[in-house]
Amino acid sequence: MGQLLLGLINGSFYAVLSLGLAVIFGLLNIINFSHGAQYMMGAFVAWMLLNYLGIGYWPALVLAPLIVGATGIVLEKVALSRLYKLDHLYGLLLTFGIALILQGLFRNYYGISGLPYQIPASLSGGQNLGFMFLPNYRAWIVVASVVVCFATWFMIEKTRLGAYLRAATENPALVGAFGINVPRMITLTYGFGVALAAFAGVLAAPIYAVNPNMGADLIIVVFAVVVIGGMGSIMGAIVTGYGLGLIEGLTRVFYPEGSAVVIFVIMAIVLLIKPEGLFGRAA
């Protein structure tokens, strides 16, 4: 049971991160390679807010995504927006470079040993459910990620703003002709996707040590998740994220050696059977 819960928690991070990737990909058509570094930045900003300014977990949960999202907006304005006319692979290369810079900078100033971040007092402790012990903070991660995922899904699929967004994904030129500022929408979408990554980073800060490499390995797994789910649908990204987290948790119970690679094996199988991904549209 404990492993399943761990799987669900990993799945929460996969879901929030692949959701951010899917949102960005939908409109910008680029893969945000710096997503992992921005997740790491979220955790670091939360740590800095606490240690330099004395701002605690709850405000940080809102502030850190806003701050990191703002850096994302600057990045999009200054650099990414120059690449839209070129091959999408340049966007990938650019964000890879950004990821290297961010990781290098944080490694330079904070080392790689990891910084501790306390679980907020209101969420410490846990519940004894009879069959297992459920730490409050871990339950909170699952709840928070489900809420954020649902809110994002609702915003994109059910609101007017989301309708504009989906329309711009289909045909940016036409939406622009209707008087909607598409470039600004693209900028804000990138900022939002980055903020999602930072939000996941703040959630992760108390349970994983805050360190510069925390995003690097995670993001590759998230890429595999995205390949498996396909980035065609928001819901697909969310469901695949949680599902694969659970499968990974199950593998850890039955075949621990395989837990690190199970997602990649599933990716191989999906590529063989349904190359466009479980929820993907045929390319």
Added chain:
Amino acid sequence: MAMTENETGENVSFRKEVGMPRLHKVIFLVLLCFLIALPFMVYPIFAMKVMCFALFAAAFNLLLGFGGLLSFGHAAYFGGASYVAAHAAKVWGFTPELAVLAGTLAAALLGLAIGSLAIRRQGIYFAMVTLAFAQMVYFFALQAEFTGGEDGIQSVPRGELFGLFSLQDNISLYFFVLVVTFGGILALYRIVHSPFGQVLKAIRENEPRAISLGYQVNRYKLMVFTLSATFAGLAGATKSQVFQLASLTDVHWSMSGEVVLMTLLGGMGTIFGPIVGAAVIVTMQNYLATFGAWVTIIQGVIFVLGVLLFREGIVGVISRLLKRRL
């Protein structure tokens, strides 16, 4: 899909020549002379490192620059071959050329397996798939018995070439590495300029059209992927003999990123670009080694500037100025 930006524009007319153009012959000859003299001027190990990475980048460039496929997982073949070659030399007692051959063969098989899955997706997905599989190879190297986990395979014996010539001495090893890497780069040149290479360019430029002309596009893609993995493996296997070491660094994703950087900086789709890019990056790493994390930061900055301002790469710019294909 096509990353053709750095191809010199159509306003430039190229001289039609049979065989290798004279300019390329001259450059290769000058390069060879320079490389023969090099170990007497700089530390031979450093020179060998540059040559291994030049071959690695040239192999990668075959896939990206001429095949139009961006793999973000080439460390898997480079590092995988390095492990197999190190293991073969140390545990099985293979002579250096057989060890390198074994490593290269392993990389070819790995490339064939991963390539056959990866070519089912295109563009960005292709990059992610190759990256994910490379990470799988990384985890395998971390956990498997024969790779030695965090320690890697250390103190690989240098052995005797064909069982005859000792490679203990840095200079004799240097000439072995020179023959292997230079030969590899010439072979890649030949592949690019073969009919096969022409079909590759056609696919890169316009895949649906190549299909409509009756080409089995996926077979060509798999072939170029496997070839690229094979030569990357040749480079990795050779490197393991030079450093007498196979380690996790060689299979890590940052290595995949480095080879992309070398190719981008030198000029993708050019013949000499990857060599220049590899030389620049390895030299930079050598001189900045004491600055620790700054190497990563500088590499990131080069990436960003390269993508934003300098997409043609060093050789790409020279090629445009000279109006000659390089």
